[in-house]
Amino acid sequence: MPRSEPKQKRNPTPAPREIKLIPIALADDISPGDSLADKLTSSLRRSRRSFDAGDILVVKHKIVSKSEGCLVDLSTIKPSPDSIAWAKKYDLDARVIELALLESRTVIRRKNGVLITETHHGFICANSGVDVSNVNGGRHALLLPKNPDRSAARLHRELKKRTGHALPVIITDSFGRPWREGQTEAAIGIAGMKALRDDRSRRDPHGYKLRVSLEAIADELACAAGLVCGKLNRTPACIVRGFRYEPGRGRTRDLLRPAATDLFR
Amino acid sequence: MPRSEPKQKRNPTPAPREIKLIPIALADDISPGDSLADKLTSSLRRSRRSFDAGDILVVKHKIVSKSEGCLVDLSTIKPSPDSIAWAKKYDLDARVIELALLESRTVIRRKNGVLITETHHGFICANSGVDVSNVNGGRHALLLPKNPDRSAARLHRELKKRTGHALPVIITDSFGRPWREGQTEAAIGIAGMKALRDDRSRRDPHGYKLRVSLEAIADELACAAGLVCGKLNRTPACIVRGFRYEPGRGRTRDLLRPAATDLFR
Numbered sequence: 001m002p003r004s005e006p007k008q009k010r011n012p013t014p015a016p017r018e019i020k021l022i023p024i025a026l027a028d029d030i031s032p033g034d035s036l037a038d039k040l041t042s043s044l045r046r047s048r049r050s051f052d053a054g055d056i057l058v059v060k061h062k063i064v065s066k067s068e069g070c071l072v073d074l075s076t077i078k079p080s081p082d083s084i085a086w087a088k089k090y091d092l093d094a095r096v097i098e099l100a101l102l103e104s105r106t107v108i109r110r111k112n113g114v115l116i117t118e119t120h121h122g123f124i125c126a127n128s129g130v131d132v133s134n135v136n137g138g139r140h141a142l143l144l145p146k147n148p149d150r151s152a153a154r155l156h157r158e159l160k161k162r163t164g165h166a167l168p169v170i171i172t173d174s175f176g177r178p179w180r181e182g183q184t185e186a187a188i189g190i191a192g193m194k195a196l197r198d199d200r201s202r203r204d205p206h207g208y209k210l211r212v213s214l215e216a217i218a219d220e221l222a223c224a225a226g227l228v229c230g231k232l233n234r235t236p237a238c239i240v241r242g243f244r245y246e247p248g249r250g251r252t253r254d255l256l257r258p259a260a261t262d263l264f265r
Numbered sequence: 266m267p268r269s270e271p272k273q274k275r276n277p278t279p280a281p282r283e284i285k286l287i288p289i290a291l292a293d294d295i296s297p298g299d300s301l302a303d304k305l306t307s308s309l310r311r312s313r314r315s316f317d318a319g320d321i322l323v324v325k326h327k328i329v330s331k332s333e334g335c336l337v338d339l340s341t342i343k344p345s346p347d348s349i350a351w352a353k354k355y356d357l358d359a360r361v362i363e364l365a366l367l368e369s370r371t372v373i374r375r376k377n378g379v380l381i382t383e384t385h386h387g388f389i390c391a392n393s394g395v396d397v398s399n400v401n402g403g404r405h406a407l408l409l410p411k412n413p414d415r416s417a418a419r420l421h422r423e424l425k426k427r428t429g430h431a432l433p434v435i436i437t438d439s440f441g442r443p444w445r446e447g448q449t450e451a452a453i454g455i456a457g458m459k460a461l462r463d464d465r466s467r468r469d470p471h472g473y474k475l476r477v478s479l480e481a482i483a484d485e486l487a488c489a490a491g492l493v494c495g496k497l498n499r500t501p502a503c504i505v506r507g508f509r510y511e512p513g514r515g516r517t518r519d520l521l522r523p524a525a526t527d528l529f530r
Contacts, residue, residue, distance in 0.1 A: 016493045016500050019286040109528040116528065124444040133478070174480070178443050178529035179389040181522050182461045182481030184488070186445070196447045213398070215439070215491070216447030223449070223488030226480070227508055228281045235281050243492055257446050263374040263381065264443035264529050 022049065022239040023228040030062075030236075032069030037158035039063075040237055051163045056240040057155070058170045058225035061144055061188055062131070063236045064151050070143040071135070072099060086110070096130055099141055103128035108265055119144060122256045123188060124265070125175045144173065148189025149252050156191040168192035168245055172222040178264060185226035187218035188252060195250040216255060217245070287314065287504040288493040295327075295501075297334035302423035304328075305502055316428045321505040322420070323435045323490035326409055326453055327396070328501045329416050335408040336400070337364060351375070361395055364406055368393035373530055384409065387521045388453060389530070390440045409438065413454025414517050421456040433457035433510055437487040437494075443529065450491035452483035453517060460515040481520060482510070 024043050030036070036059070044050055051057070065071075079087070079094035083101065087094035090113030097115060101107070104117035108124055117128045121144065129144040145151045152169040159167050171189030176182075187195065199213035221240055228238045259265060289308050295301070301324070309315055316322070330336075344352070344359035348366065352359035355378030362380060366372070369382035373389055382393045386409065394409040410416045417434040424432050436454030441447075452460065464478035486505055493503045524530060 016288040016290070016495060018288065019489075019493055021284040021286070021489070023281040023283065025281070111528050112526065114528060177481075179522055179527060180451070180481065180484065180520050182479045182484070182520065184481050184484050214447045216442075216445065216449050217492075219445065219447070219449050220488040220491045223485040224284075224286070224492060226485045227482075227489060227505075228284055230281060240492075255446050257444055261377065262444060263376050263379060 017242045017244070019224075019240060019242040021224055021228045022241060023235045024237040024239065025235045026063070026237075027234070030066040032067065032071070034067045035158065036063060036067050036155055037162055041159070041162050044239075051159065051165055051167055051239065052241065053165045054241070055165070056168045056170065056193065056221060056243060056245060057159065057237065058172060058221055058229070058240060059155070059237040060229055061129075061148065061171050061173045062142060064145050064148070064155075064171055064189070065142050068145055068151065070145060071140045072143060074099075074132075074139060074141055089113070093132070093138075096127065096132060096141055099143075100127040100130045103130060103143060118265075121148065121188070122253065123173075123175075123186075125173070129173055129188075144188065145171070149191065150189075152189040152191035166192055166247075168247070168250075170218055170221055170225075172225060174226070185219075185222035185229075187216075187222045187255060190218050190250045190252055192247065193218075193250050194246040194248040195252065195254040197246060218250065218252075218255060282507045282509070284489075284505060284507040286489055286493045287506060288500045289502040289504065290500045291328070291502075292499070295331040297332065297336070299332045300423065301328060301332050301420055302427055306424070306427050316424065316430055316432055316504065317506065318430045319506070320430070321433045321435065321458065321486060321508060321510060322424065322502065323437060323486055323494070323505060324420070324502040325494055326394075326413065326436050326438045327407060329410050329413070329420075329436055329454070330407050333410055333416065335410060336405045337408060339364075339397075339404060339406055354378070358397070358403075361392065361397060361406055364408075365392040365395045368395060368408060383530075386413065386453070387518065388438075388440075388451075390438070394438055394453075409453065410436070414456065415454075417454040417456035431457055431512075433512070433515075435483055435486055435490075437490060439491070450484075450487035450494075452481075452487045452520060455483050455515045455517055457512065458483075458515050459511040459513040460517065460519040462511065483515065483517075483520060 074095045077095040079098035083098045084094040087097050106118040109116040119128045131142045135142050148171045156169045169191045172185045173188050174183040175186045195218040197215040197217045225238045339360045342360040344363035348363045349359045352362050371383040374381040384393045396407045400407050413436045421434045434456045437450045439448040440451045460483040462480040462482045490503045
């Protein structure tokens with residue numbers, strides 16, 4: 001017997017709720033070995049707030065990298081003649097370029113003074129995410145966390161111990177994009193929730209089946225957090241409160257398009 | 266006399282505020298000729314809310330396109346043999362492919378059943394933004410607004426008449442991205458605020474000059490709004506409240522990287 005067509009559901013999604021983006025400012029810099037869970041919860045306490053059930057924590061990778069000691073003294077890097085020549089041509093720091101190459105799996109583009117690489121994790125971004133701003137005035141470079149999903153999972157566990165709530169954690173970095181000017185925040189680590197929302201088998205309010213509807217929720221959360229976490233204030237984290245996330249074992253890899261199905265590399 | 270170096274400012278940005286994302290649900294569909302300003306303000310009034318000074322309105326382009334009558338009866342489209350063959354190969358609607366080509370300035374990629382074009386406006390996206398979901402069950406296709414910045418400016422003016430406030434307006438669509446899975450919201454029209462935040466001449470709290478810091482604020486606002494504006498509920502708009510935007514004459518063109526400086530086309 002043939003299977004009957006699924007019933008057309010009208011408005012199957014509950015009405016959306018108001019979402020709050022709550023900044024978490026830190027009084028001081030993060031040093032290697034610091035517990036981010038401690039720093040963030042005490043910072044919240046000082047502003048008379050706390051984590052609630054259902055909250056999502058979004059943190060910039062910089063404080064994660066700093067707490068994990070992902071710092072490189074630039075004076076220890078010996079750039080290749082090729083890196084030196086290229087950096088000179090575009091008025092860049094050859095040591096940073098060399099470090100970016102060391103942190104990369106593949107060079108995707110190198111042109112007009114811009115180096116786009118695929119990192120060991122699989123992120124495609126400028127300079128393998130190697131960063132010298134917001135570190136210590138240019139002496140050290142900060143790398144991305146070695147395994148950002150593991151970093152997110154650790155923070156997730158430590159927050160659960162302190163708050164009793166299983167709060168999803170997203171770690172972010174600012175990435176440029178092809179075709180569009182400016183950077184936006186992107187998720188580079190995730191724990192405690194799904195990274196994507198898949199509506200592809202669902203129907204719109206007219207009963208039309210959605211073909212292309214895979215929403216990069218983790219990246220949208222990262223961007224929303226970017227609005228409260230500035231580069232120039234000491235606000236490297238925020239709470240997203242009120243968003244109905246899908247709990248589950250999300251991984252950053254879910255957000256990375258395999259080279260075989262990517263039309264742009 | 267040489268100009269003195271600017272003083273290193275520490276923490277020049279004010280502490281960030283909490284941001285609220287307030288959904289605006291519509292009771293019914295939008296028809297050609299409808300006033301969006303009326304529909305949105307009355308919808309807010311029903312939920313006992315109103316626009317405040319400082320609010321940003323983010324709207325999905327679908328309701329803008331519908332109010333402007335950007336609908337095409339698919340039965341009027343005669344696809345070329347090439348479109349027919351390609352659509353057949355990938356189980357697609359040849360009329361939608363043909364319409365996407367008509368709406369395009371250039372084909373960027375056409376492979377594996379995916380058609381990436383540059384639209385007449387300069388957006389690079391799948392199928393020139395031509396959409397058949399959330400329209401009327403597949404008989405009509407919805408196009409992007411002809412001039413989304415002009416649409417945003419009109420809504421901005423009409424809201425000012427009704428509310429007394431000069432509220433920035435951002436119009437969005439869901440775009441895929443190279444390298445990353447899933448779609449995120451992107452700004453395709455803007456009025457009343459700058460699209461980008463340029464921190465490139467500013468210094469971090471350590472006094473280090475930021476080289477690469479051009480933030481696509483309008484796209485981050487679009488993504489934040491994407492969290493409350495679902496595809497499957499009737500919530501095509503939201504208010505972003507509490508964000509310190511930079512007032513000014515933003516244009517969508519500010520977000521579009523010129524082909525000459527784009528490494529990926």
